[in-house]
Amino acid sequence: MSLVAAQTLTVRTWVARPNNSLSVSARNWVFAVTVAVSSSIALVFSYFGAWPVVPFTGLELALLWYALRHVEAAARDFEKITLESGRLIIESRRGQLVERHEFHPYWARLHCFKPAGQYNHRLLIGSHGKQVEVGRLLTEEQKMALATELKNNLGAVWPDHPR
The missing domain is CATH 2.30.29 (PH-domain like)
Structure with a gap:
């Protein structure tokens, strides 16, 4: 503090x-990179038949989005x-x-x-x-x-x- x-x-x-260690643009960048990497991994796994990975990836990304929004609100x-x-x-x-x-x-x-x-x-x-x-x-x-x-x-x- x-x-x-x-x-x-x-x-x-x-x-x-x-x-406040991350600025708004840095938080958005972290989220975008995480979406790209996680989605790529989930798509590869679903291509090889492990399609249940996709909903869990979506849940993971939704929770990360919620956590980053909470951090942004507390930053003010x-x-x-x-x-x-x-x-x-x-x-x-x-x-x-x-x-x-x-x-x-x-x-x-x-x-x-x-x-x-x-x-x-x-x-x-x-x-x-x-x-x-x-x-x-x-x-x-x-x-x-x-x-x-x-x-x-x-x-x-x-x-x-x-x-």
Whole structure:
């Protein structure tokens, strides 16, 4: 997963995205090559009388197509945290679900905990009874780095508050 932090004089932003090792054109190329090779093998086997190979090849290609479409949909997922002097904005996209939450940074608190029986920590940002989980796309080390940065910047008006 990738975590990119950016800062200007008045705005600080963290953006998390899943790793995306294949571009759209590369995924299409992989699928086209697999179709060509698998179809060729299936046709040769069916020519020699092993025709039941053809439906299984079709099923295999359909499952590969579905998996590549799922990867493509997940490639657009993100989490974005924007911290301004008067607003904390958390935006996320998971599949078709797009969410946007806004908090006042002075009142927002970060809760970092590890649920019993689980390996990874959870990060919740909350204020006035509303909580939002962040860092779902991050590794454990990245979550801890993000938690440290957020703890240093939440609970006080940033950047006007002297440190």
